[in-house]
Amino acid sequence: MHVLILHASPKKKGGASRFFAGLFSLFLPGTRKKTVSINSRQDFQRALELFPGMDVVCFFVPLYVDGLPSHVMEFLSQAEKYCKNHSCRFRLYAVSNNGFVEGKQNRPALHMLQAWCERAGITWGGGIGIGGGVMLRVLGTVYPILIGIILLQMAVSFFSTGIVPSGLWRSFAIQIFTWLFLNSGVLFCMARLSSAIRREQVLTDQFTRVMIPSFLFIPIANIFMILSSLFQGRFLFALLKREK
Amino acid sequence: MKVIIHDLGEGITFSAGKPDKDSVVVHANNQYSPCRGCFKCWLKNAGFCIMKDSLQHIGACIGQSDPLIIISRCCYGGYSSPVKAILDRAIGSSLPLFTWRGGQTHHISRYPRRKLLRVYFYGECTKFEQETAKEIVERNRLNLDYEKVEMIFLENIEQLQEAGLCTF
Ligand SMILES: Cc1cc2nc3c(=O)[nH]c(=O)nc-3n(C[C@H](O)[C@H](O)[C@H](O)COP(=O)(O)O)c2cc1C
Numbered sequence: 001m002h003v004l005i006l007h008a009s010p011k012k013k014g015g016a017s018r019f020f021a022g023l024f025s026l027f028l029p030g031t032r033k034k035t036v037s038i039n040s041r042q043d044f045q046r047a048l049e050l051f052p053g054m055d056v057v058c059f060f061v062p063l064y065v066d067g068l069p070s071h072v073m074e075f076l077s078q079a080e081k082y083c084k085n086h087s088c089r090f091r092l093y094a095v096s097n098n099g100f101v102e103g104k105q106n107r108p109a110l111h112m113l114q115a116w117c118e119r120a121g122i123t124w125g126g127g128i129g130i131g132g133g134v135m136l137r138v139l140g141t142v143y144p145i146l147i148g149i150i151l152l153q154m155a156v157s158f159f160s161t162g163i164v165p166s167g168l169w170r171s172f173a174i175q176i177f178t179w180l181f182l183n184s185g186v187l188f189c190m191a192r193l194s195s196a197i198r199r200e201q202v203l204t205d206q207f208t209r210v211m212i213p214s215f216l217f218i219p220i221a222n223i224f225m226i227l228s229s230l231f232q233g234r235f236l237f238a239l240l241k242r243e244k
Numbered sequence: 245m246k247v248i249i250h251d252l253g254e255g256i257t258f259s260a261g262k263p264d265k266d267s268v269v270v271h272a273n274n275q276y277s278p279c280r281g282c283f284k285c286w287l288k289n290a291g292f293c294i295m296k297d298s299l300q301h302i303g304a305c306i307g308q309s310d311p312l313i314i315i316s317r318c319c320y321g322g323y324s325s326p327v328k329a330i331l332d333r334a335i336g337s338s339l340p341l342f343t344w345r346g347g348q349t350h351h352i353s354r355y356p357r358r359k360l361l362r363v364y365f366y367g368e369c370t371k372f373e374q375e376t377a378k379e380i381v382e383r384n385r386l387n388l389d390y391e392k393v394e395m396i397f398l399e400n401i402e403q404l405q406e407a408g409l410c411t412f
Binding site: 009010011015040062064065066067068069070071073074076077100101102105107108111112113114115116118119214217218221222225228229231232233234236238239240241242243244 | 319320331387
């Protein structure tokens with residue numbers, strides 16, 4: 001099975017869509033995968049030329065202003081023409097992620113891709129909407145660092161004393177389980193998506209989120225924004241001004 | 245300030261735009277960059293974009309527009325790419341801080357709440373696409389912080405003229 005993984009964040013580096021595409025690749029062992037990004041117009045042709053050889057295209061998109069980003073709209077209209085003029089027989093699956101915590105906010109983006117399929121004569125396979133995409137992306141960087149530090153401490157302790165204290169084992173397990181818990185919805189939906197892909201089935205759209213209640217999400221996200229603006233050399237409250 | 249965003253091409257006169265002097269017409273002509281998703285309009289600049297083109301201050305423009313009128317071809321149940329690029333570049337109209345609105349998380353508005361968002365979608369559009377477009381525009385209303393939304397689907401641009409909105 002030939003699978004094309006397309007991620008469509010306009011960010012050249014990093015980005016939640018790329019993170020989820022990387023994570024989902026782990027769910028597709030034994031398939032022939034190709035990963036391509038469409039950051040901007042320059043990438044469109046290269047991606048389109050891969051379409052005819054594919055059985056499955058998995059599209060990872062960010063949610064922008066409640067819909068698909070403008071460059072994705074441009075890509076889709078080129079892709080519609082391309083699919084009508086070439087023999088493309090793939091099924092399209094999609095993973096849309098957004099900044100807010102509710103995965104359901106991605107529903108219109110998934111519906112737009114479904115509408116595209118109808119016009120382009122492609123089979124829609126269904127998709128996942130992931131809420132709290134930025135948070136999961138950040139946790140996906142923070143947790144490997146935390147776990148790496150614990151592993152390092154374990155190694156140091158083992159080589160200096162010959163044993164690894166149980167406290168270190170405990171914190172290692174806690175970090176792994178916390179990460180798994182926060183990502184459990186995403187991992188579960190990805191497993192369902194990969195099973196639908198393998199069985200050539202249509203998945204009803206699934207919506208999931210970072211496993212944090214909204215009343216905690218809002219203050220945590222606000223603190224993150226304040227810290228990020230400090231990182232840019234600004235104190236957030238100086239950025240609350242209005243322009244005339 | 246009335247703001248009209250449209251993708252109808254050059255040479256259009258908006259009858260609806262005539263009465264007030266301070267109305268602004270933004271032609272979605274694609275002569276600008278799409279958003280790069282860097283969030284610098286929130287975290288480095290107070291609501292304006294780091295890209296120095298015609299859309300650098302579009303956040304302030306949209307944030308103070310009442311009514312905001314959007315005229316776009318309906319593409320797969322959403323805005324056309326040139327119109328969408330303008331909306332994507334305008335997220336500086338809200339603040340990076342999160343709040344709770346309409347039962348879901350949203351951003352706090354940088355500007356006071358406005359009254360009316362009106363969207364005209366033209367072009368051939370299936371029932372499913374219309375439903376999708378309705379959901380998007382209702383979500384836009386919440387995110388952009390408007391009290392009321394009006395949506396009109398037109399089959400072709402001639403109907404805009406018939407509706408007395410513009411002349412070609
Ligand atoms: C221009 C722009 C508009 C956005 N609009 C929304 C939105 O309407 N709802 C939402 O939940 N998140 C919104 N976001 C947040 C993105 O969906 C979120 O940051 C996502 O993780 C980006 O994915 P990426 O890193 O792959 O680009 C927006 C981000 C940008 C830059």
